[in-house]
Structures are given as C-alpha cells and as structure tokens.
C-alpha cells in the first residue's frame with residue numbers, strides 16, 4: 001500500500017460553472033520516500049489534485065473517488081483529523097513564496113505556526129525553526145526569525161517556506177511548482193535544497209511542474225496530466241526514452257533541451273481545453289497529429305504498455321513524430 | 322526615526338499656522354463691520370466704538386493685529402467671549418470634558434458596531450451578509466440630525482428612557498445623558514465602518530497566505546484572527562481615524578439637537594451671534610485636534626503593516 005493513494009478522484013464544479021470536471025477519474029500513488037512528478041500544461045488540474053490531498057477542495061464542488069493518506073480516507077475526515085493531517089503528515093509548498101507568507105507577520109511566527117497549531121510548546125517550536133532555517137541555508141537564523149518577509153529575496157523566502165513545510169516532519173511533501181516564481185539560478189539552488197532535505201529525511205514528494213526535464217531530474221516516476229485526466233505514467237527515464245502518449249511526446253518536443261542533437265523546441269499546436277469545453281472523445285484529439293476517428297467518440301482508458309500506462313487508442317503502435 | 326518625527330511635527334506646526342491665519346482673517350472677511358457685532362447689545366456710542374477698536378486693536382495694520390492675536394493665542398489667551406463676557410479659554414475648558422466624553426463614547430460605539438458587523442458579514446456570506454449590507458446601507462444614508470430627531474422622539478419623548486437635553490454629571494450621569502447623542506453620532510459612521518471592514522476582510526480572505534495557513538492545519542478562528550482580521554486592520558485604522566476627526570465637526574450638530582453643553586454647541590451658538598473670539602478658538606482647536614488624530618493614525622500604520630515602517634526595518 002502506497003503512502004498516498006488517489007483513486008478515481010473526480011472533482012466537478014456546480015452545474016453551470018464548468019462544462020467538464022476539473023479532475024476526471026484521477027488515480028495516483030506516491031510511496032513512502034518516493035519522489036513522484038505531476039506534469040501538465042496550465043489549467044490541467046495539477047494544483048487541484050495537490051490540494052485535494054490536504055482535503056482542500058474548490059467551494060461547492062461535487063467530489064467522488066478517494067484520497068487516502070497512510071490508509072486513511074482524507075475526504076471523509078473530520079475537522080480535527082484534517083488539522084492534524086495538515087500539521088503533521090502532509091505539508092505543501094506553494095508556487096509563489098511572496099504570496100504564501102503573511103507579509104505582516106514575522107518569519108519566526110510563520111515558521112512556528114504549523115507546529116504551534118499541532119500543540120508543540122513555543123520554545124520547542126522556535127528551536128526547531130532555527131535548526132530548519134540553518135538547514136535550508138539561511139545565514140543568521142536567529143535574526144531571520146525576527147525579520148519580516150519583505151526583508152527576504154524570493155529565493156530566500158522560498159527556503160523559509162520549505163523550512164516551514166518540513167517543520168512538522170511530514171511524511172509527504174506536496175511541492176506545487178515551487179520554483180516557477182524564481183529566477184533560473186535561484187531555482188537550481190532551491191531544488192537542490194528541497195531534494196537534499198527530502199532524501200535525508202525520507203520524505204515522500206509529489207512534485208508538480210510544467211517542466212518535464214525538471215520532473216525527470218527530481219522524480220523517480222512521472223504522471224502526465226491533460227484536461228483533468230492522467231494520460232500517461234511511467235518512470236522518468238522511460239518517459240524520455242519512449243513516451244507513450246502523443247501529449248507527452250509533444251511536451252518533450254516543446255521542452256528546451258541541453259542536448260545539442262535535440263534540435264529547437266517545437267510547441268504543441270493549439271491550446272489546452274478550458275473548463276468551458278467538454279470534448280466527447282479524447283480531450284487531446286483536437287491537438288493530436290495521430291488523431292483517428294475513434295478518438296472523437298469516447299475518451300480512451302489508461303492501459304498498460306510494458307512498464308508504462310497511457311490513455312491512448314494507439315498506444316501499441318508507438319508514436320511517430 | 323527621530324528625523325521622521327521632527328518632520329511630522331514641523332508639518333503639524335505649519336498646518337496650524339496656516340489655519341490660524343485663515344481663522345483670523347475670517348473676522349475681517351465676514352460681512353459687516355466687526356465693531357457692530359463686537360458691540361452687540363450695547364449702545365453704539367462713539368466712545369464705546371473707540372473703546373472696542375482699541376481693545377481689539379482694530380486700527381492697527383492687519384498683519385500686526387494678526388501677530389498680536391497669535392502671540393496671545395500661543396500664550397493660551399484666546400480673548401473674551403462677546404456673548405458670555407467670559408474668558409474664552411475658561412469657557413471652552415468647562416465644556417471640553419462633555420464633548421470629549423461624547424466623541425469617545427461615539428467612537429467606541431462606531432468601532433464596536435462597525436467592526437463586529439463587518440466581520441460577521443464577511444464571514445457569513447449569503448443571508449447574514451445581505452442583511453448587514455442592507456442595514457448598513459440604511460444607516461449610512463441617514464444624516465446624524467435625522468437620527469437625532471428619530472432617537473429623541475422614540476427613546477426620550479415616547480419611551481422616556483433617556484433625558485432630552487443636558488450633559489449630565491459624573492460618569493453615570495454622562496452615560497445617561499450622552500447615550501442618545503453618541504448613538505446619533507455613531508449611526509451613520511458605524512454603517513460605513515462595517516462596510517469598510519467587510520470589504521477589507523473579504524480582500525484578505527482571498528489571499529493565498531490565508532489558504533496556506535489553512536493548509537498547515539491552523540484552526541479557522543486563528544486563521545481569521547491572525548491572518549485575515551490582522552491584515553485587514555490597515556484600512557480600518559485609517560477610516561476610524563478620519564471618522565474620529567470628522568466627529569469633531571459633526572458633534573456640533575448633535576450637541577445642538579440634544580442641547581448638550583459641549584464645545585460643538587458653543588461653536589454653533591457663537592457663529593449665530595458672531596462671537597468671533599470663541600469661533601476662532603474653537604475652529605483652531607478643532608483643526609489642531611484633526612491634524613493630531615491624523616498624525617496618530619499615521620504613526621499607528623507601521624505598527625499595523627511593518628512594510629510601511631519609515632526606517633524600512635519593520636516595527637521592531
């Protein structure tokens with residue numbers, strides 16, 4: 001049994017606010033200490049999937065399926081259980097550190113808030129916060145505790161956010177595009193700190209990103225998401241060697257590569273399906289070079305192909321790019 | 322930091338100087354000969370006229386009159402009231418406690434009612450929110466003199482719960498006499514403050530760090546207190562400051578309506594009989610209090626939002 005299990009999770013906004021579900025039968029596993037990537041274009045539902053693990057769902061949404069953490073059903077949890085889950089077991093790092101931290105409170109208050117909520121004594125929480133600031137490479141951690149967020153650069157603040165996420169010694173870290181808001185060199189530093197601490201502590205991680213290359217560097221396994229569905233999942237290496245879904249292949253082709261033989265990046269034609277559109281067949285069909293008549297009739301199910309799974313009718317034929 | 326305070330106090334002094342000049346010129350800009358109303362009620366014999374001209378230095382050049390008057394004011398001497406034949410300073414001092422009590426009482430009501438209603442409306446969307454919005458809409462549209470008339474006719478005349486006039490003695494007496502005037506003053510403004518609080522709370526509720534706090538297992542009451550209300554305080558403090566400053570002026574309407582023996586009522590009656598020394602003194606004091614309230618609000622802002630700290634180092 002994996003530590004995190006999402007089974008057939010469907011999240012649907014109330015009638016009239018969206019034509020298709022935000023998440024449509026999403027299943028996903030993260031084992032203990034495992035790093036798993038979740039990749040997809042903007043609006044595919046990655047953040048909604050992440051938040052559902054903490055029991056945070058869009059207001060008024062109809063939800064079916066299950067989210068289990070350590071075998072316990074999150075969607076059925078009562079308030080006190082949810083609070084303890086959030087404070088102790090699963091922590092999330094959000095995209096923009098500037099927006100994630102209350103600008104009017106001291107960094108020390110931010111760091112200790114989760115621990116205090118879980119009942120840790122103030123002095124113990126403060127000591128732990130200083131240790132973590134040191135671990136994420138912040139100079140003068142005691143001084144940093146008394147400063148305000150606007151005294152920190154974006155990269156430094158994201159380190160603070162990571163420290164805060166690790167404070168409760170969670171078993172699972174949800175990292176929702178933790179470096180998208182940072183500049184490139186800072187990105188590399190923050191990723192290095194994140195992966196080092198995660199490996200040291202044996203924390204599992206669900207790592208959300210737009211960037212397949214980054215996902216492959218950080219993760220053991222990758223899920224590819226399109227329009228609220230998982231369209232492919234396999235090992236990071238396998239994904240690069242042999243993508244099974246045309247969307248994955250398209251994402252790979254559109255990622256700038258360091259490899260000089262790879263050629264210039266080719267963007268995927270068209271744009272992602274919005275919530276207002278509900279195509280009857282495969283949601284990717286309109287942008288797919290390999291589209292066939294049956295693709296437009298009903299959405300393909302996720303099927304096994306060797307060590308990978310892909311939701312494509314032509315998965316056995318291989319992709320011609 | 323010291324430089325900042327120095328600059329602010331210099332600014333305060335400049336505003337007061339400019340105001341004093343305007344206030345003083347008003348006596349000369351007002352229609353009619355100052356001598357006529359300075360002599361009100363006395364036979365305008367040439368001797369009397371000459372005596373008044375001498376007493377008020379009316380024959381000196383304008384600027385030297387102003388300098389003379391300003392010097393006296395700085396020494397605490399605002400002259401004598403024409404109407405009451407009494408020292409203006411003493412006259413105001415005897416009425417000031419009532420007015421300050423009234424303004425403090427009204428401010429307390431405004432903050433309590435406004436902030437509470439605003440919080441409730443922001444946290445309970447739907448029926449409660451709509452109910453508060455309609456109620457505060459009506460309150461905001463009701464001028465304080467209308468509220469005064471309504472309150473007097475219902476609670477004093479019909480029900481006889483409160484006296485119709487007077488300022489009261491001692492704390493209990495003051496509360497008894499000043500409750501209706503304070504409610505009349507607070508009525509419009511608490512509606513306004515409720516709306517400001519509500520929208521400021523809604524802005525803050527939508528912030529991502531609020532969601533982050535929830536995602537970390539912080540209890541909802543703590544989220545609201547530490548992240549939403551705490552961050553919503555900026556606009557609330559600013560508006561409350563302006564409201565208290567505004568009360569210094571509106572209090573004269575309500576004091577007149579309830580015959581409260583305060584400074585505001587004194588101002589109105591003095592304007593009516595052109596009792597210039599009193600008008601000048603009260604106006605000057607009002608402006609000084611107005612500027613002072615705003616200064617206090619500005620000094621409070623960095624405590625509310627550390628990003629506004631003049632030293633840029635937070636409120637530490």
Ligand SMILES: Nc1ncnc2c1ncn2[C@@H]1O[C@H](COP(=O)(O)OP(=O)(O)OP(=O)(O)O)[C@@H](O)[C@H]1O
Pocket residue numbers: 013022040041042043044045046047048049057058059210274275
């Ligand atoms: N609370 C909500 N209420 C209504 N719609 C929502 C809510 N949260 C997300 N959505 C919608 O669900 C869809 C998926 O959003 P989500 O934030 O999960 O995308 P994402 O894959 O994380 O995209 P990005 O890469 O831009 O962060 C979007 O169309 C978004 O508008």
Ligand SMILES: [Mg+2]
Pocket residue numbers: 046047048176
């Ligand atoms: Mg997102």
